[in-house]
Amino acid sequence: MDATEITTEDDYTNAEEPPSMDGLPVIGSLPAMLDSPFEFSERLPDSRGVVRVRLAPIDLPMMPSELYYVDHPEAIRRVLVDDHASYRKPDLAKRAFADLAPNGLFVAEGDQWRRIRDVVQPAFGARNVQRYADAMVTETVRRVDEWDDGEPLAIADEARTITSAILGRALFSSDFTAIADSLRSVVDAMGAKLDVPASAVPTWVPTRTNRRFKRDVREFERVAADLVRKRRQVAADERPNDLLSALIVATEDRTLSPAELRDQLFVFLFAGHETTSLALTFACFHLAANPERCERLYAEVDALDGDPSIGALDEVPTSEHIAKEALRLYPPSVEVAREPTEDVELRGYRVPKSAGMILPVYSVHRDERWWDDPESFRPERWEREDVPSHEYAYFPFGGGPRACIGNRFATLGLRLVLATIARRYRFGLAPDRSADLDLRITPTLAPAEPIELIARER
Ligand code: HEM
Known part of the structure; x- marks a missing residue:
């Protein structure tokens, strides 16, 4: 599919459910995420770039029951750039800022x-x-x-x-x-x-x-x-x-x-x-x-x-x-958050309207698929013209x-x-x-x- 096309209803219907991470029965993946937020993304199942993470059995005041992790640079570019009109800042961010600067x-x-x-x-x-x-x-x-x-x-x-x-x-x-x-x-x-x-x-x-x-x-x-x-x-x-x-x-x-x-x-x-x-x-x-x-x-x-x-x-x-x-x-800013304003297709997966989406800046920046020796501090890597290997592997x-x-x-x-x-x-x-x-x-x-x-x- 052309990256600049907006998702149609057919794309959504024909798309697959993304792999999911359910975590523990009842309490979901929230304990794992709070316990080691930095290693959390390493535990996600393999996918083409979208994983549904079940956090808790019900939506909590500042925590939805599930989130979609979007960690492929192609998908990130579609959310932030190509199809930006189909996404908005999540309700959760608005609630967090309600007392500060609505x-x-x-x-x-x-x-x-x-x-x-x-x-x-x-x-x-x-x-x-x-x-x-x-x-x-x-x-x-x-x-x-x-x-x-x-x-x-x-x-x-x-x-x-x-x-x-x-x-x-x-x-x-x-x-x-x-x-x-x-x-x-x-x-x-x-x-x-x-x-x-x-x-x-x-x-x-x-x-x-x-x-x-x-x-x-x-x-x-x-x-x-x-x-x-x-x-x-x-x-x-x-x-x-x-x-x-x-x-x-x-x-x-x-x-x-x-x-x-x-x-x-x-x-x-x-x-x-x-x-x-x-x-x-x-x-x-x-x-x-x-x-x-x-x-x-x-x-x-x-x-x-x-x-x-x-x-x-x-x-x-x-x-x-x-x-x-x-x-x-x-x-x-360890992550950028969005929610789709309509049902969307991303890398062949379905993401429903209003789902919480996380674009995990920190883990994409350390992903071996896009970076050589990702955990090392090597400023000289930026001398090369082909770094970053993908425009949205660095954001x-x-x-x-x-x-x-x-x-x-x-x-x-x-x-x-x-x-x-x-x-x-x-x-x-x-x-x-x-x-x-x-x-x-x-x-x-x-x-x-x-x-x-x-x-x-x-
Ligand atoms: C190293 C420093 C900075 C980092 C890592 C950073 C990171 C970010 C990120 C990731 C976003 C996008 C959030 C999103 O899409 O949801 C953002 C937005 C924004 N940043 Fe920064 N920022 C930095 C410095 C600054 C500075 C110096 C200012 C102003 C003096 C600033 C003002 C803003 C504003 C106003 C927005 C919202 C823009 C909009 O939605 O139109 N930031 N920043």
Whole structure:
């Protein structure tokens, strides 16, 4: 079948039931998935790319009774790109965001999604790249200049500080130093809130997690309102040309409602912050754990005439290879979720309307069918033109119209921050630290334990 054809009723009827994984009687596969989410996909039965996984006997508040695992790059491309109009974000994602940002770009659909995406898209366009690149280097230098030679660093905290400073400077033309703590609290509270089993408890139930969550959301709202109020005080023709101004102008001319403004602030402060800082944490960890694999980066940055810049990026290709390899092995968004709006056929299998679908980024990125030596950190693999072996064997930013709007911003940031750090420091592992990394899902992919790295001046 031609990959760009939309499924017809006949395709669906003629298609097969996908292989299924039922797990234990009554309790299904949920215990297996919670117990070892990272090995879970290895236990799935063979298929052409779609497996039906029975999780529980009935639908639970934040957990459907079954899910369809879609792990073949062809099928992933059809869901995200070719047939995207037949899929939407799952109800579950909408429920998870209901208390956070129900009108946020992340879960909006149809006309509302298009309207919001049109408002924010220009802020991520090529026109702004030069200014963003300058902010990325300046904010990194500002932070790393405070590091002492040989000092142990809690690298996730450092990465968060650098990322939020960049986000503030580039997209909000603001100094986020003063609000970094409250941003961090909201991000942590949101992680705790979206975690299983806390996510199954409605927000009105006064649990500790919910009380903390509500307090932190209120604090976030205060910070966001303050950003908006200060910007509104600036005359329209003197406002910086950034994401915040675009959102405010769109609210003033009623393209966006006040609730939509508030929700976009939430989405951009959260989505832009947490994912990128995790990617940076993983990349820095590998600079320390696999120094021989990263050696070229140091030679490249030493040959530069000063700090890296947008114009000199071509001279530091290894920064891109390290960023891509970190995002392959440790994709902060471990999976992309969808549900079909009609009965669909995928690789000859039936997937019924409204079924929960998981496109498992993490396991596709480590699948031997698409990757040589998939578990090893090998940035040099990206020098080859035939990598990835299939376009959708690598999709840390999703794909199609709903692909990450911050893709280029995040990749540019990772490259410039890594190169700026490498000009000044080499990372080493703390003496008792192994080069293996335990992971957890928070719901983003994060190190299970804090990572300490030693920064040595070069
Ligand atoms: C390494 C960093 C990042 C990763 C791994 C990442 C990952 C993703 C993924 C996988 C999606 C698609 C979700 C889906 O299809 O269901 C997405 C969407 C999105 N991301 Fe990112 N992201 C990153 C950085 C950023 C940044 C820096 C921003 C903004 C400042 C951002 C804002 C968004 C938004 C608003 C969406 C929703 C887009 C839409 O539906 O139109 N992300 N991201």
